[in-house]
Amino acid sequence: MLELRPVPEEARTDWVPTLTDRLDELRFRRQYADPQEARDKAQEFVESVHETTAMFEVVDGDDTVGHLWWGLSGESASVMDVRLDAPDRMAELLPALLDLARTTGRSRIGAGGVPGDPSRMALVELPGFVARATNMLLRLDGEPGVVGDPGGLELRAMTGEAFDEFYVNIVRDYADELHAAGMSREQADEQSRTQTAALIPDGVDSPGQEFFTAWVGDAPVGHLWISTEKPMAFVYDIVVREDQRRKGYGEAIMNAGALWSRDHGHVALGLNVFAHNPGARALYEKLGYVVTDDYRTHDVTDAG
Secondary structure, eight states, X not given: OOEEEEOOGGGGGGGHHHHHHHHHHHTGGGTOSSHHHHHHHHHHHHHHHGGGSEEEEEEETTEEEEEEEEEEETTXXXXXXXXXXXXXXXXXXXXXXXXHXXXXXXXXXXXXXXXXXXXXXXXXXXXXXEEEEEEEEEESSSOGGGSOOOTTEEEEEOOHHHHHHHXXXXXXXXXXXXXXXXXXXXXXXXXXXXXXXXXXXXXXXXTTEEXXXXXXXXXXXXXXXXXXXXXXXXXXXXXXXXXXXXXXXXXXXXXXHHHHHHHTTOSEEEEEEETTOHHHHHHHHHTTOEEEEEEEEEEOTTOO
């Protein structure tokens, strides 16, 4: 059975290059056009959080056979990274992870499986892990035809009046999504309020955020919210009005958003889709989006 051995406090900084390499390869390299900028951002992130997280060596007797980077967030423990020399032994590590979560009273372990990384995928594919959400992206710096045609749909800047209604709806809808994904109602409501307020401190004029109403002729058919803070733009919300659904406008809005992002110099357009919304995921796959991270959770029984 594999066990966890805490990395001594004085040796924690020695792990910064290893964790930076892992995050650069598995996440940041997709978000930035410049490889050096991607690595710098990965290192910046690791250095900003590694003092408040925990590092463990995975050991088999006297042999070190991998590592675990561990964090805590709300009701959950988080596998920030895991690697084994032999990923097919991941089931031997799970009991140690569950025990580690119990010692801090966490009722759930969250982990992201990254396609192409055997260790991360081996963990989330173990029995007991439940799909919660998936991150996907569409590269915009490749072939010209990668983005589809929005047809006659046009994105226009959202007015202040439309934004006020949008804000109320997004706080409610995001909380509902979090709750449906397994979060408690109270925590979902709180996280939705705080995250939305942090992302949109100045309303429709919040820096790094673009809000659009989608129009077809003189009719508003939906809206789109895109974050532009990074070289990879990110869709925070897309909605087609109820009276305009099943007309292909969801696909048209996404295509229009991708074209806007490409025209404004973004290397990719990313998004998150919750596991309880398979229709949306099917649409994004149809449009060429690929999975970058599958987030899944495992309940922890008898958590203190």
